[in-house]
Amino acid sequence: MALKGILSSEVGVHASASKWFNLFAKELHKVQNTTDRVHKTRLLEGDDWHSIGSVKQWTDIVDGKESHYKERLDAIDEENKTIIYTLFDGDFSKDYNIFKLLFQVIEKNNGAFIKWTIEYEKVNENVEPPYGFMDHFTKSTKEIDVFLLKA
Secondary structure (H helix, E strand, O other): OOOEEEEEEEEEEOOOHHHHHHHHHHOHHHHHHOOOOEEEEEEEEOOOOOOOOOEEEEEEEEOOEEEEEEEEEEEEEOOOOEEEEEEEOOOOOOOEEEEEEEEEEEEEOOEEEEEEEEEEEEOOOOOOOOHHHHHHHHHHHHHHHHHHHHO
């Protein structure tokens, strides 16, 4: 069994691509107010939430359990509406050596899709791929979309 893997999911959304990208690129601190799956966030390192290299602490509900981890902002590509994060420490350090999260807003026809991609490396073959985290991100997308439509 391979230790490295990639999971990917696309979710159709109703809010505009620009609202979605703006939330994650410039207003990430508001995500905790958009879904019940995110319980708490705070900035640990960096000038602000959106500077490259900034580190945040997250407390989410994943697979019905509280999950604690840190997230570092690695890159923002405005032209391709893509943001790359590294998730580490807390619940990630026991199961994954590497956990990269790619968020992309894709405009198609008259709508938009949110594409989540997780690139990971498990600490050993006994660890399951991060299906619970992918489920968390895709379900959160639907809740955040409802919030963005009202905004």
